[in-house]
Amino acid sequence: MQPEYATIQSRAFGQNAAVCPVCGSTEHTSIRPVFDDRYGCPDMFSLVRCNVCGHLMTSPALAEEELGGLYSTYYPRKHVNTAELVAAASEVAGSWARLRRWWNGTNNQGQYTVSPGWVMLDIGCGSGLSLLEAQALGAQAYGIEADPNVSRIADELKLRVHIGSLHDRPFPDVSFDLIVLNQVIEHIPDPGMALDALKERLKPMGRLVIVFPNRSSLWQRISGPKWINWHVPYHLHHFDAKGFRAFAQRHGYRVIRQKTITPTIWTVLQLRALHQTPVPGVPNAMWEVKPVAEVVPSTKTSLHASSFVRLIRKLVRWAAFSSLSLFNRLIDLLGQGDSILVELQIDRSP
Numbered sequence: 001m002q003p004e005y006a007t008i009q010s011r012a013f014g015q016n017a018a019v020c021p022v023c024g025s026t027e028h029t030s031i032r033p034v035f036d037d038r039y040g041c042p043d044m045f046s047l048v049r050c051n052v053c054g055h056l057m058t059s060p061a062l063a064e065e066e067l068g069g070l071y072s073t074y075y076p077r078k079h080v081n082t083a084e085l086v087a088a089a090s091e092v093a094g095s096w097a098r099l100r101r102w103w104n105g106t107n108n109q110g111q112y113t114v115s116p117g118w119v120m121l122d123i124g125c126g127s128g129l130s131l132l133e134a135q136a137l138g139a140q141a142y143g144i145e146a147d148p149n150v151s152r153i154a155d156e157l158k159l160r161v162h163i164g165s166l167h168d169r170p171f172p173d174v175s176f177d178l179i180v181l182n183q184v185i186e187h188i189p190d191p192g193m194a195l196d197a198l199k200e201r202l203k204p205m206g207r208l209v210i211v212f213p214n215r216s217s218l219w220q221r222i223s224g225p226k227w228i229n230w231h232v233p234y235h236l237h238h239f240d241a242k243g244f245r246a247f248a249q250r251h252g253y254r255v256i257r258q259k260t261i262t263p264t265i266w267t268v269l270q271l272r273a274l275h276q277t278p279v280p281g282v283p284n285a286m287w288e289v290k291p292v293a294e295v296v297p298s299t300k301t302s303l304h305a306s307s308f309v310r311l312i313r314k315l316v317r318w319a320a321f322s323s324l325s326l327f328n329r330l331i332d333l334l335g336q337g338d339s340i341l342v343e344l345q346i347d348r349s350p
């Protein structure tokens, strides 16, 4: 069946000039054709480079009103079990949990920078796990999420989530010590408008923590067009550390901290993706989100494999994962990792 999205696209695609959020230029040069190598959206796009500042974008640019059709047609919805969310959030505090996050590179999320007593807003909060974690770390948590399916989870877990956009100006009486965007800014057609709108939501010394893929990372240079974080057409902007700093300054923020963090699980997926040959319009089995019932491991293999063999397999997997973690922590030390975490404050210098 032809998805409804096809009509949306034939009406509007190709009419939106990509505008560079870093320098405002509309002049750019195409680098190469790109397409959805995960979920099978059939359209072809271009990766383009801004002629003035070098920022990379997906072109043609998607308009805000096209996103609903694109995501509901192609983007798989993750299966959420609220009991599992609560259990995961209960393990967030303590030095052991912090060490584990650092080692696995899963500390690439803004909510882990929260302090007790702070009021936090997570934009694009998804299932709400980040809000539960912030609460477990002693903060008050608010979220904004575009996916209407999240309202059921929010009700069940008694979370303060606004279904919609930050431009709806939800929670009008609340100012925030911390506003978080985890892997969200690269999906927003006009990220500068988002930065501008957030200024009036921060407390005077409030912090904005933005986490996004680093398009100049070592894994990108190794993987080239097969880098998993091009993630076209969902990722509209492909920032690196220098470009993002210029972008933030253009919108009146100063960078108070910037570092790279590489989740080891991303690298596992990257190594698998290097062996794939994606085809436009065909969903890639590697990225399929399986129903919960199918995720439960089959007992068949355990009947065939002895416990000794299973132990060896487990040890090999553990050793491989640990080696990747060690490698990633080293490249993060050099600022070459796969995702960038930036902490911003409003620039009040004269």
Ligand SMILES: [Zn+2]
Pocket: 020, 021, 022, 023, 024, 025, 050, 051, 052, 053, 054, 055
């Ligand atoms: Zn530019």
